[in-house]
Amino acid sequence: MLYRAIIVISCFVLVSEADAQLDSALRKDLLVRFDSDQIVRTRSMTSPEDHPNQRAMTKIDSSNTAFLKEEIRTHGWPAPERVGPDGVKAAFFFVQHSPDPAFQEKMLPILENEADRNRIDKQEVAMLLDRVLVHRHEQQIYGSQFEERGSVLVAYPILDEMHVDERRLDVGMLPIGLYAAFLNYQYHPTAFNFVSLIGQIGVGTGTALMHKLWPF
Numbered sequence: 768m769l770y771r772a773i774i775v776i777s778c779f780v781l782v783s784e785a786d787a788q789l790d791s792a793l794r795k796d797l798l799v800r801f802d803s804d805q806i807v808r809t810r811s812m813t814s815p816e817d818h819p820n821q822r823a824m825t826k827i828d829s830s831n832t833a834f835l836k837e838e839i840r841t842h843g844w845p846a847p848e849r850v851g852p853d854g855v856k857a858a859f860f861f862v863q864h865s866p867d868p869a870f871q872e873k874m875l876p877i878l879e880n881e882a883d884r885n886r887i888d889k890q891e892v893a894m895l896l897d898r899v900l901v902h903r904h905e906q907q908i909y910g911s912q913f914e915e916r917g918s919v920l921v922a923y924p925i926l927d928e929m930h931v932d933e934r935r936l937d938v939g940m941l942p943i944g945l946y947a948a949f950l951n952y953q954y955h956p957t958a959f960n961f962v963s964l965i966g967q968i969g970v971g972t973g974t975a976l977m978h979k980l981w982p983f
Contacts, residue, residue, distance in 0.1 A: 793838070793845065794854040800831050801857035804864060812954050831861040832870060844877055847886055859891050868902040875899055889938040897923075909935055910943045913950060920951050 807824040814820060835858055838845060845858045862874045875895055881887040890909075897907035906926035913920040922943065925931050932942045940946065 788849065789851070790849045794850040796834070797845065797850055797854045797857040797861075800827075800834065801860060803827050804831060804857075804860060825866065828861075828864045828866050832865040832867055835861045835865075836870065844874075844881065855887055856891070859887060859895075863891070863895055863898065868899070871895060871902070872899050890940050893935075893938045893940065909938065909940060910946075911940070913947070915954075918955055920947070920954060922947065 804827055807820055807827055810820045811824060838858075842849075845854055847855050850858070859878065862871055862878070865871055875892075878887055878892045878895060882889045882892040893909045894911045897909050897911045900907045901912045901923050906924045907922070908926055908931075910922045910925045910928070910931045912923050914923055935941065935943060935946075941949075
């Protein structure tokens with residue numbers, strides 16, 4: 768399971784900020800769909816062998832991809848002025864969780880531009896960049912994508928791994944060691960001594976880090 772900027776010429780429409788108005792109906796659709804996205808992913812952490820849930824997740828991801836593609840085709844990327852910051856976050860995760868790698872590649876330069884304008888979280892775009900690179904069988908940049916080996920989640924190969932935490936810090940990500948520990952605890956809680964980890968970093972810090980990891 769799939770847990771350098773690629774320049775793609777895209778035909779997607781961009782809506783100007785001046786023309787954008789809050790679209791309450793679209794925002795609601797995005798948030799309802801995002802709730803479903805997160806529910807099935809939460810279940811997959813506690814019951815990874817639940818095949819009906821895995822099929823449900825695939826169906827939801829495909830539906831959200833189709834929904835977002837049509838929205839982008841007709842109105843452009845959902846701007847924060849139209850759907851609010853939470854609507855933008857939901858739309859991003861539909862891209863991140865899409866079963867269509869070509870769609871993710873097409874969206875990457877658009878979302879990089881949005882991040883440069885501080886209209887989407889830079890760490891989210893970093894996650895998408897890593898996912899695109901992993902799909903292309905290239906080394907990831909930020910170490911955000913993991914695979915399961917036995918009962919442990921490990922990062923896919925990382926370019927210049929010695930300096931990955933510097934790059935992660937630049938976009939607001941956790942150090943990769945802490946991220947890996949929390950990620951493994953989320954999916955394999957009985958295999959990791961979470962109490963010991965919290966003892967080392969403090970309860971307040973641990974809670975803050977968990978909030979940074981969610982949603983996934």
